[in-house]
Amino acid sequence: MPGLIDVHAHLDDPGRAEWEGFPSGTKAAAAGGITTLIDMPLNNFPSTVSTETLKLKIEAAEKSIYVDVGFWGGLVPENAFNATALEALLDAGVHGLKSFMCPSGINDFPMTDARHIKAGLSVLAKYKRPLLVHSEIQSVVESHLETEDGGGDPRSYSTYLKTRPPSWEEAAVRELLTVTKDTRSGGPAEGAHLHVVHLSDASSSLDLIKEAKRSGDSITVETCPHYLAFSAEEIPDGDTRFKCAPPIRDAANKEKLWNALMEGDIDMLSSDHSPTVPELKLLNDGNFLKAWGGISSIQFVLPVTWSYGQKYGITLEQLVSWWSERPAKLAGQHSKGAIAIGNHADVVVWEPEVEFDLNEDHPMFVKNPSISAYIGKRLSGKVLATFVRGNLVYKEGNHAFAACGSTILAT
Numbered sequence: 001m002p003g004l005i006d007v008h009a010h011l012d013d014p015g016r017a018e019w020e021g022f023p024s025g026t027k028a029a030a031a032g033g034i035t036t037l038i039d040m041p042l043n044n045f046p047s048t049v050s051t052e053t054l055k056l057k058i059e060a061a062e063k064s065i066y067v068d069v070g071f072w073g074g075l076v077p078e079n080a081f082n083a084t085a086l087e088a089l090l091d092a093g094v095h096g097l098k099s100f101m102c103p104s105g106i107n108d109f110p111m112t113d114a115r116h117i118k119a120g121l122s123v124l125a126k127y128k129r130p131l132l133v134h135s136e137i138q139s140v141v142e143s144h145l146e147t148e149d150g151g152g153d154p155r156s157y158s159t160y161l162k163t164r165p166p167s168w169e170e171a172a173v174r175e176l177l178t179v180t181k182d183t184r185s186g187g188p189a190e191g192a193h194l195h196v197v198h199l200s201d202a203s204s205s206l207d208l209i210k211e212a213k214r215s216g217d218s219i220t221v222e223t224c225p226h227y228l229a230f231s232a233e234e235i236p237d238g239d240t241r242f243k244c245a246p247p248i249r250d251a252a253n254k255e256k257l258w259n260a261l262m263e264g265d266i267d268m269l270s271s272d273h274s275p276t277v278p279e280l281k282l283l284n285d286g287n288f289l290k291a292w293g294g295i296s297s298i299q300f301v302l303p304v305t306w307s308y309g310q311k312y313g314i315t316l317e318q319l320v321s322w323w324s325e326r327p328a329k330l331a332g333q334h335s336k337g338a339i340a341i342g343n344h345a346d347v348v349v350w351e352p353e354v355e356f357d358l359n360e361d362h363p364m365f366v367k368n369p370s371i372s373a374y375i376g377k378r379l380s381g382k383v384l385a386t387f388v389r390g391n392l393v394y395k396e397g398n399h400a401f402a403a404c405g406s407t408i409l410a411t
């Protein structure tokens, strides 16, 4: 199959390499059949919001990556109204921009509002590159729940779930759609594209996105394997490995997400691999309100999608569409995403029918395996080998000696 392209991964390098890092993160990606990933501009320090900080990223990645790696740049209040700075960042090779509509949890990556996003889109239009948005708007009414005493037991998942209701996602999407109109044919930002990352709410938020697509807005949406594999009902008290934002919702929502994916209303999948050190996951404490939000998953997205998708009758062709073709298009990777003459030979060899237990004995290549929400699961779909541009980078538990992945810059 074509190698997977993960358009949403946080490898935290430079600056927080103890959370993940380029060597461990790309080794895990290769072991999971991912041949290209586009690294997010935050959780590393400093955040990737300028040509200088992009340079640090590229330096950190070079000679230490086992798969191809590209970069998103950050759209933040500091650069949003500075077209010259944004153009410099895009000229330097970021594949597009990423912004947050709520606090990101990272001090040097502040949130943006619709005005910043409108300004960003108008610059992106010239480059025909996308803006990816973390679409949640913190509402004042509910935010008191996020304070220390929570309004419930902080070890109980339902306490956390209530702090980030679907209305947060809906409010963000509603606001985004006031500016995505600009991307329509003939509009002031024609050529720009808006991509909603990690959708969790399969109800109103998704309905709004569907309607915008029908109206001709240039908009796509991804969801992540953890929203398709888990439901709120089954998350044990204190098990903060499952904390992420937006949160994993109830089983009925999960069912709706699968239906939307099967119907083509959700365009693609990404890992949103967002690990940290075990100490910040507060695994002993189990405090959902204080623990770091983010799921560690990059090595297992292929078997997870395949295993949990059996019930819905997913096909290999759908896997390729969700994990290779459409992500390649979003990231402007025209020589990737399909096995075709002239393309890079980015290939994963795997056995869909082979099952394995993801226990402590299973080789894990992420830096902090204990925080992964998938430990303890039985999955089907074993990756045998991964090739990046024809180079064998992973085979049956072993990696190539040389880290021969390339940094990929947009031109």
Ligand SMILES: NC(=O)NC(NC(N)=O)C(=O)[O-]
Residues within 6 Å of the ligand: 010, 042, 043, 104, 105, 106, 134, 198, 243, 244, 245, 246, 272, 274, 293, 294, 295
């Ligand atoms: N700072 C983060 O990496 N946040 C991430 N955290 C999640 N998803 O829980 C994200 O993508 O929003």
Ligand SMILES: [Zn+2]
Residues within 6 Å of the ligand: 134, 197, 198, 245
């Ligand atoms: Zn996010």
Ligand SMILES: [Zn+2]
Residues within 6 Å of the ligand: 008, 010, 040, 272, 273, 274
């Ligand atoms: Zn993320």
